[in-house]
Amino acid sequence: MTRRPSRPLPWLGPGVVMGGLVPAAVLVLDAQMGALGANPIQRAILQTGLLALVLLILSLACTPLRTLTGWTWPARIRKALGLLTFFYAVLHFLLYLLDHGFTPAVVLEDVLERPFVTVGFAALVLMLPLALTSGRGAVRRLGFQRWQRLHQLVYVAAGLGVLHFWWGVKKDHTPPLIAALVVMVLFAVRLIRSRRARA
């Protein structure tokens, strides 16, 4: 596939990071102004969870987008999107801890006994090594192949994240269904491409 010459686009990286942090800033401002409604912690938990999943999906879309269009810029924002995902996932978890008054027994019971919490927690844990090895240095230290294999954990995290969203919804499953379909399409594009590469 012919690649278009990549332009430097110096604003791209900072732009994505800044843009990705805007929702967090809005959340903090809303909280200070009492604009999060009657149950602000609950609202903040839902918003950060949704943001984490959306950013995860965007990061998964980078490679297929590059494959299909030949553009190179999506690959250059993938790391930032991945780290933003982790940022919101951690925030989501911290707010959940705050919701339960940082009571370890409650959290342990939730993680061990409630599949809905178990899968969400597992997704967060899986993303930790990915966040820690997101720098160039880590690729060098691990070697590209091992680094790549490690970062395939993101597919598992995405699957668990969608499941967590699905199980977290009381009745209207349309939003998690949309998330599941988008993730499946993104997986399918990769699968088709890797089959072709092998053939």
Add this chain to the structure above:
Amino acid sequence: MAQARRPLGPYDTSEPITPYAQATTYNNFYEFGTGKDDPARLAGSLRTRPWTVLIDGEVRKPVRVDIDTLQSWFPLEDRIYRMRCVEGWSMVMPWLGFPLGALLRRIEPNSKAKYVQFTSLHDPKQFPGQRGDVLDWPYVEGLRLDEALHPLTFMAVGLHGRALPNQNGAPLRLVVPWKYGFKNIKSVVRITLTQKQPRTTWALAAPDEYGFYANVNPKVPHPRWSQATERRIGELRRRPTLPFNGYAEEVASLYKGMDLRRFF
């Protein structure tokens, strides 16, 4: 809110009342949408006058009655009840209305009557949430007759000293303070006395999560969260959830000998 409070008892509480702004902007009323702010945002489409309530089934005096006539049958009373949502949040609500028992005694259940079934208005023109099939419309709830006759069981027509806002279930809703909030069916158009246990909406939609009884019980967790604690709206720290939402002294005897883990 400084107001002269009557002597405390099961019909009242010393706990601070949830402000009107919060009590009317954060609740579940899937007829308007699944979001917590959907009811307040969309409730303008509901017309609560004229409004007719049909009372029928195993009763000696079935009646189809206008809501204003129905209200005029009873002296309206204040009840300050805790309201515990199955989702783990709670409020303190100052209702205005009349005991369901007073209504039932008036229409005289016959000897076959064992349960009371309630039905909400089904009208997708007024209830945008009913245009989808997120629940099996109309919303149906039910009580055992002895639960329905309990003096705590209440039909509300007002909140915070004014007419019940549409988003809170105008013009007539059930309030059973020792049960999870979803039992408190809103915008009631029909009350039917039955021989068989009514097939209630949430128990049909997710039988492993929501039972017919739905008594507040900190020891029986929801599959996705513990019911041991709750967030009182307006408070940061969760508080322990009390058996029967703090009304155990009044109602626990209704369930003597029942396995409340099975009949959740």
